[in-house]
Amino acid sequence: MTFWQTLGAVLLTILIAFISGLFYMGIRRKVIARIQNRYGPPVYQNFLDVMKLWFKESNIHHGIMQHLAPLWMMAMGVSTLLFIPIVYNSDFWANFTFKGDIILLLYLMVFGSLGFALGAGQTGNPNSAIGVTRGLSQLVGFELPWVIALIAVMIQYKTTSLTDLVAWQQQHHTWIAFEQPFAFIAALLVLPAMFRYSPYDIVVAPSELASGPASEFGGKYMGLMMSSGSIFMFAKLALIVDVFLGGATSWLWMIIKTLALYMIPVLWSTVNPRYRTEQAIWSLWRWPLIFAVIGLLIATV
Amino acid sequence: MNYVLNDRESSKIVEFIKNFARKNSLWVLAYGTGCGAIEIPPTMTSRYDAERFSVRGAATPRQADVLLITGYLSVKTLKRVIRSYEQMQDPKYVIGFGSCTINGGMYWDSYNTIKQLDLYLPVDVYINGCMPRPEAVLAGFAKLQELIGKGEANGWKHYKENLEWYRQNQQKLIKNWKMPDYNW
Numbered sequence: 052m053t054f055w056q057t058l059g060a061v062l063l064t065i066l067i068a069f070i071s072g073l074f075y076m077g078i079r080r081k082v083i084a085r086i087q088n089r090y091g092p093p094v095y096q097n098f099l100d101v102m103k104l105w106f107k108e109s110n111i112h113h114g115i116m117q118h119l120a121p122l123w124m125m126a127m128g129v130s131t132l133l134f135i136p137i138v139y140n141s142d143f144w145a146n147f148t149f150k151g152d153i154i155l156l157l158y159l160m161v162f163g164s165l166g167f168a169l170g171a172g173q174t175g176n177p178n179s180a181i182g183v184t185r186g187l188s189q190l191v192g193f194e195l196p197w198v199i200a201l202i203a204v205m206i207q208y209k210t211t212s213l214t215d216l217v218a219w220q221q222q223h224h225t226w227i228a229f230e231q232p233f234a235f236i237a238a239l240l241v242l243p244a245m246f247r248y249s250p251y252d253i254v255v256a257p258s259e260l261a262s263g264p265a266s267e268f269g270g271k272y273m274g275l276m277m278s279s280g281s282i283f284m285f286a287k288l289a290l291i292v293d294v295f296l297g298g299a300t301s302w303l304w305m306i307i308k309t310l311a312l313y314m315i316p317v318l319w320s321t322v323n324p325r326y327r328t329e330q331a332i333w334s335l336w337r338w339p340l341i342f343a344v345i346g347l348l349i350a351t352v
Numbered sequence: 353m354n355y356v357l358n359d360r361e362s363s364k365i366v367e368f369i370k371n372f373a374r375k376n377s378l379w380v381l382a383y384g385t386g387c388g389a390i391e392i393p394p395t396m397t398s399r400y401d402a403e404r405f406s407v408r409g410a411a412t413p414r415q416a417d418v419l420l421i422t423g424y425l426s427v428k429t430l431k432r433v434i435r436s437y438e439q440m441q442d443p444k445y446v447i448g449f450g451s452c453t454i455n456g457g458m459y460w461d462s463y464n465t466i467k468q469l470d471l472y473l474p475v476d477v478y479i480n481g482c483m484p485r486p487e488a489v490l491a492g493f494a495k496l497q498e499l500i501g502k503g504e505a506n507g508w509k510h511y512k513e514n515l516e517w518y519r520q521n522q523q524k525l526i527k528n529w530k531m532p533d534y535n536w
Contacts, residue, residue, distance in 0.1 A: 080403075089401040096406060102373035103417075109442040178412075262411040269414030270441040 052142055060143050061133060065282065068132050068289075071306055072281025073097040078310075079317045086321045097277070104274030113174045113267065120170020121268065121275040127163025128283035131156060135289050137305055139217050139298045150212045153205060156290065157198060163283070164190055171264035182263025185328050186254040192332040193244040193251075196339035199347055200234035200241075204294060207231055207350035213290075217298030228295040233346035235295045239315060240339040244331070245287060248320035251331050259325075288312055367503060374417070374443065375500040376406045378493065381416035383436055386423025388449040388483045395486040407493050413439040418496070421473070423483065424452040424465045427525050430472060434522060435531065437473055444508045445500070447492055448475045451482050458482065471521045474507030 077094035084091025112118045134152045138144035168187060171179040204227060205211050208219060220226055228235040244251040255263045268276060288309035292299065296312065299305035326334065384392065395402050396409060410416035413436045425433065437446070448469050451457035456467035469475055476499060479492035499505040511518060523529050 084401070084403060088398045090404040091401070092403050092406055092408075096377070099373050099377045099406065100379075102369075103377040106370045106373055107441050107443070111441075257409070257411040262415070265415075266412045267414055269412075269416075273415055 065129060068282050068285040072285040075313050082317055083321050101274055101277050105271060107270035110270040116173040117170045120167045121272050123166025124163045124276055125279040128279040131159050132282055132286035136214050139221050139300050148214050152213050153211050174267035176267045178261045178266045179264050182254050182260050188328055188332055192335035193241040196237045196343040197241050199343035200237040203234040203346040203350040204231055213293050217293050220297040226297040231346055233342045237339045237343035238291055243316040243319055244335055246316050248316050250323040250326045252325055253328055253331050371501050371503055375497040378407045378418050379410035379416050380418045381413055382409050384422055385425050385429050388422030391483050391486055395489045400486040416440055418445045420447050421453050421469055422449040424459045426465050431526050442508050445476045445505050446473050446507055448478045451480055454478055474511045476505045476507045
């Protein structure tokens with residue numbers, strides 16, 4: 052791998068993740084519309100939204116941290132994506148994966164939310180402050196079962212490398228979702244909370260908190276947040292596909308698997324109202340945590 | 353490279369792309385004044401579904417593109433409307449709903465509503481009726497999209513250029529003009 056090949060792979064990965072992430076969000080809006088008996092916007096609507104936000108001609112900012120906040124999100128999304136091997140047995144699409152990348156990813160995935168919390172705090176908007184407190188509470192809520200589920204997988208297969216996990220699944224022609232079902236169920240149950248979809252949309256809550264932490268972010272800031280959101284969403288889906296669903300032998304399989312996985316929180320969110328904060332945290336600390344701990348016990352025994 | 357960017361034809365293409373994106377993504381500020389706000393929920397929900405025309409609600413002024421003045425506007429509300437409008441990011445558009453925003457409508461001799469919205473905010477599209485039905489609202493959005501596509505919805509530029517004239521009119525009505533310091 053020369054430098055230019057690595058650079059090309061990195062840029063192509065980011066581009067494909069960005070485009071497919073925006074299309075997934077468009078499909079989500081279409082699905083929600085059809086369930087509500089509406090026609091719905093076209094699937095490429097999110098591209099037009101992002102373009103419009105980038106073409107805004109005025110932008111105000113409230114201070115350095117607020118100015119940097121969408122950049123933290125972008126840094127988190129891109130760096131999370133780049134440590135995930137996309138295609139099995141391919142040097143070109145392996146990106147920066149190394150032994151021990153699951154542990155690094157566990158840290159990286161929290162980094163953006165914390166940075167954004169600082170930025171949202173500087174805007175001085177009371178809705179932002181409430182959104183930040185709720186967001187950090189929910190972060191504690193879903194990180195616990197999520198980390199325990201991943202630790203269960205790491206202990207059972209005695210590796211901290213995503214490449215090794217994918218290779219094991221490909222060689223044994225099975226998925227860890229079947230071998231370690233309790234950890235997989237825990238990961239599925241926290242997925243709506245990681246995406247902040249209903250019933251876990253206590254952070255953004257447009258009708259209640261005026262979109263929460265993002266309420267003072269308009270124009271290009273919002274455009275950057277939407278772009279990084281799509282990349283980060285694809286990265287999270289790709290991580291779960293790599294750990295539990297056998298990875299992918301080509302980009303096509305990766306897109307099919309991530310889209311199928313994405314439909315689970317989407318369909319779950321369309322039929323659910325919003326939790327209160329304490330309900331959201333307790334629902335995450337009940338069944339998902341129980342399943343994750345059972346998975347951990349099975350892995351250790 | 354510089355030559356290509358300054359070429360008039362290529363800047364026309366850039367303008368076309370910009371206007372295409374702007375007209376196909378209108379985020380409406382959820383701000384209801386007067387009785388017309390009751391026409392917004394049916395416009396947005398399943399029966400008339402404004403989202404298929406790329407019209408969507410936005411939660412805060414910072415994220416919104418379109419400000420709807422839905423019906424009569426009392427002097428007390430005018431102050432908040434001006435603040436909301438000035439916090440929105442350029443380019444931004446205003447739609448006036450119903451006869452109240454055109455000439456006062458049935459409130460023409462009221463002591464605390466404004467008669468003509470044009471004097472205080474730059475209106476891009478008027479929708480007449482008392483109140484306009486959701487079909488008329490969608491027709492108004494279609495008209496606004498047509499204007500944006502042609503690059504003629506320039507109320508926000510007009511407001512910036514004639515800010516003193518607008519301020520004069522606004523301060524005539526709002527006696528205790530105490531606006532907080534913010535940069536818009």
